[in-house]
Amino acid sequence: MSEKPTYDFPDGPKWPAWLSTWRFLRNRYKYVPPLHEKYGDTFLMRILPGPRKLVVFSDPADIKEIFASDPSQFHAGEGNMILKPVMGPHSVLVTDDAEHQRARKLLMPAFTGPSMRAYQPLVEAIAKIEVDSWRDGDKLLTLDRMNAVTLDVILQVVFGVTDEERLAVLRPKVNRMVNIEAKMLLAWSYPRLFALPPWRGYFKNQKAVDDILYAEIAERRQAHDLEGRDDVLSRLLRVGDETDEAPLSDAEMRDQLVTLLLAGHETTASALSWTLHELGRHPEILAKALEAADNGDDAYLEACLKEGMRIHPIIDFVARTLQSDQVVCGRLLRKGTTVTPSIMLSHSREANFADSHRFDPERFLVGKIAPNTWIPFGGGVRRCIGAAFSLMEGTVVLREVLQRYSVEAPAVAPNKLRNITNVPGDKAPVKLTARVS
Template identity: 45%
Template structure:
């Protein structure tokens, strides 16, 4: 038993370095210590990063009952709730996951695409030449609305706005509220009291939406995720309770809107810094023959700029990983960002070359932006479809100029990797998105 080598020195220093430049630090440690290295991060305990795709394949296939992921997310429970698929482990996790998966599969993605196009058309139609935009902010607004409409099934603008205000107030609260001490109610003006009030207001609205949906006469025909979940039954023919539905709605919003928005901001940044790729994408969208290049742009963006640097599993029993016998209690981080930069898998790994996903494809366990195994992202197909549809609408309609000469440093924003300044651009030319192009292209 033993732990692979890794950066020494006080955990707090390692944590600060990682928080400032996460990807650079991971690359430095990978180069120095090899495919497995141990990192001690304040508040997270001992973790072993794994950059070897074969070892990751072993972790993500076969029996994974000795690996826990929900436990590590328990800090999210005060907001997401105890039934959230993200915070559960074992049989309870599998039950929620089985109920949640069908609405995100196969044919359902077509409806998501339609909703995304409508929302993106409205967003882009509001951009004016000469205007400055922070793309991550614009994309956050857009992806929030897509979740409201496609997942919650809420379409009336005033109701979307109400959700935006009340749920946004909770989601945008300071991350300090993960600490129980910060949530303490110390009187009417205390931050803890205000946070509890915001949470109650958001919950009241969600329960109202759930109850109203239950009473909708067309519930059986509706295709939004909430309606499908209201109709879903587990193996014992039990329906989901209102509390379970509330927790999963919050989870899908929490897990699904900021991640996709950040992925989109990165996509625009990479396209604007690589004019030949942008030009080819424009031509492919205009030709409207197939989506292979558009899909490859999305895949290459998520390879070069993964939004999550690593998955996370806690060992409940000792496990051998790439020859190291790791003790129980250790966290193992399948290193998404590191695998994506392996030279032998992706030649010239720092170049943005979508063709690599057309000409060569990608080996399994070499492309991991959505994690893997029994915890793989439930919204993976939706997120990729959403990113593709936003680009399909925006790229032909607008010309954007970057306001910063150098790419934004990639920093940690909560648990995600994000562009430090949000990708700031100037709208140079804007036209109303052409409906006919969209229709022809699909």
């Protein structure tokens, strides 16, 4: 008779799982850092449904080990399964193993360097149209306005929809789909909720968006000018011809497009909103950013964006669910355990970033950021494929804003957890001051 393995779970709070889940979903910024302070770089949480065990890590060496681990035994898709009712079963975020590898291989060509250069002029044009509508002295709710910009970028650059009539139909429906509350994600664990309000209304709207997307995909497949189109949808329709993989089906295409929409819309908008807020709170750094915008110094503007994403992580953790008993960072953990590199704790760790609560874009220009310390896009084979696109988009929008306006933030913005993203709770208002050209 074989001996029963002795598992080595770290210490953690002894609260009931329902209370831990409620606090985790309500405000992770108030919940997680005190646990780190009490239990150290590695600690245990129990989260519903299940309850399942989450082992949280924040030391760079541990994070490196997890990112480098065998993806067949460390499933990221399973850790993201709560997103499946919205993103769909084929989403690159919720699949693992061969299905994930195939999807990633087909998606990657749309996010290479040449593709980025092709998208940039359209991002610039969309940002310019938005900033043209602003006026000197306006009080700007940056989260709302950045959401408007990044939504149009997704619709035009990713979906390839440029017709104003179609955009007018899509915008409100997509906005409702994007404005998902955390409780909507409970439909993964409790499918009966689909029939009840507000879930029923949300998923009815999602079906309407799906119908539009499927019609767009069908129409695009018949387009005679597909080779000349630069949008992501057209590239994805062509990419099957350029690889040995079967092309994406309509259902797979829908799921990847919705994933790009949900993963690349509010995340980038929130990063821009937080960055403008921090610039509005730090006049001396703002002065350097204004000069960088005038001189085309995109490196400094990107550094501002990266520092905004560091000090205000939009997504605050990464999840990998173990498919077998595994020794993780020196601990034997049971199959089914979810190991969780904490983006929030990594970004605020003094050993990683001196004076970690200070907004300082120079960190990303002087010296080198240590590996596995700045991880807003995750890491390893599951690193976000849209990382380069997000940074390009954010830098372009910052440049367009700062070439024409200075910003001033009246107060420190509170953090609010909305669905799975951290956004400014007051939408990060700033006062605009037109610059003299």
